[in-house]
Amino acid sequence: MKKIIFLSLIASSILYADVVGIKQYIVDAGNYKINYEGKEREFLTGINPGYGSALTFKGEDKDGNLEFYAVTDRGPNADTPKYIEDGKEFPGKFFPVPDFTPSIGVIKVKKDGAKIVESIPLKNYRNEKISGRVIPEGIVGSTGEKALNFDMSRLSNDFDGLDTEGIAVDKDGNFWLCDEYGPFIAKATKDGRIVEKYGPKEGLSEILKYRVPNRGFEGLTIDENGDVYATVQSPLDIEGKTKKSAEYTRIVRFNPETKVTTMYAYPVDKNYKHFGNAKIGDICSIGNGKFLIIEQGKQNGEMQNLIYMIDINGADEIENNGDLEYGRLKDLKPVKKELLIDLRKYGWNIEKAEGLTLLPDGKTIVVVNDNDFGIQTKIEDLENKDSSVEDYSYDKDKKEFFYKGKEAKKVKIGMEKNSELERESQIWFFKLDSKLK
Numbered sequence: 001m002k003k004i005i006f007l008s009l010i011a012s013s014i015l016y017a018d019v020v021g022i023k024q025y026i027v028d029a030g031n032y033k034i035n036y037e038g039k040e041r042e043f044l045t046g047i048n049p050g051y052g053s054a055l056t057f058k059g060e061d062k063d064g065n066l067e068f069y070a071v072t073d074r075g076p077n078a079d080t081p082k083y084i085e086d087g088k089e090f091p092g093k094f095f096p097v098p099d100f101t102p103s104i105g106v107i108k109v110k111k112d113g114a115k116i117v118e119s120i121p122l123k124n125y126r127n128e129k130i131s132g133r134v135i136p137e138g139i140v141g142s143t144g145e146k147a148l149n150f151d152m153s154r155l156s157n158d159f160d161g162l163d164t165e166g167i168a169v170d171k172d173g174n175f176w177l178c179d180e181y182g183p184f185i186a187k188a189t190k191d192g193r194i195v196e197k198y199g200p201k202e203g204l205s206e207i208l209k210y211r212v213p214n215r216g217f218e219g220l221t222i223d224e225n226g227d228v229y230a231t232v233q234s235p236l237d238i239e240g241k242t243k244k245s246a247e248y249t250r251i252v253r254f255n256p257e258t259k260v261t262t263m264y265a266y267p268v269d270k271n272y273k274h275f276g277n278a279k280i281g282d283i284c285s286i287g288n289g290k291f292l293i294i295e296q297g298k299q300n301g302e303m304q305n306l307i308y309m310i311d312i313n314g315a316d317e318i319e320n321n322g323d324l325e326y327g328r329l330k331d332l333k334p335v336k337k338e339l340l341i342d343l344r345k346y347g348w349n350i351e352k353a354e355g356l357t358l359l360p361d362g363k364t365i366v367v368v369n370d371n372d373f374g375i376q377t378k379i380e381d382l383e384n385k386d387s388s389v390e391d392y393s394y395d396k397d398k399k400e401f402f403y404k405g406k407e408a409k410k411v412k413i414g415m416e417k418n419s420e421l422e423r424e425s426q427i428w429f430f431k432l433d434s435k436l437k
Contacts, residue, residue: 074132
């Protein structure tokens, strides 16, 4: 079993406590590699699973080993050329395993390594496995993307499709999940069957429909009162006008009993090229209106992965309109935030920190990465050797590729492993010298 582990006793000044120890493990896929029927040789043994889009503590097994629930996103996917159909241009996504089911995994951590030991596939209310394929156009949660095979043929959409990005467990053992499509909040039974689902104007505030496509909810937690909190990944794009200029994203509180939604303003950092580059990774309740939250993205040209302590006590409740995003709330009281840990100062060198939880000791923060299933798009074009997928379009009706607007006749598209740094699932432990709760 592969393992990386190191300890750091170098304390760095942070707000509430010092980091006095770090452990890092590569998560062994165990028996949960994803079967793939394509021709690429590097995937003959399967595709790496990606149980790193969210994290919550499950408990200890009988031997005292730590166990965590983690969740995948919509499944193996990769960027496509722009897709042209009936003269209109659409974004697309390759789905190399189109029937992949978003799933909840159990990560067991022992002294000598970490491993996936169980997987719970998500199912709709009819107890049928869902997929992560895109939702049909015109339906709440549609991103307008086209789901594609590598031969550029269309795949079917999935009315029940989810791109899961957050997970928590309530007092009755039910799972609560959030997703980027809707954005949706969903309740699932212990065996993964979705029994409740809420989206914009379908139990949640209508304003949330203005999430940037694939920037819906990106973190979920439950506080000690049973309220569910979900974070919108990036600022909303109200009527296509605010995704770069809005200085806040939204935290949504949902009461499962009353179905009442309350929203708060989270101020993103100021050092992005534009505010739309800010991304929330996950959120974790630590009680009494306080939370840990991951904020990440390039600031001043450098990738940042930051854990903040936030406090919603005294914050204004935000209305179901665009005043927040348009900057019309002059006396706004947003949630308070103070930097807790700069992950990159402690060796974190991965782009996506997307799962976050706190152990019962109150002073060990656990973080997992999203490895994007270890894949990315590969383009072979003998005539344009230094090209990238963004340079191409594909006209469905003409069945032709175009490179920067000019016809490209010798194009082959498939997938390859992404960078060695990003392709592995990892779980990190940051031990503080004092408790957060």
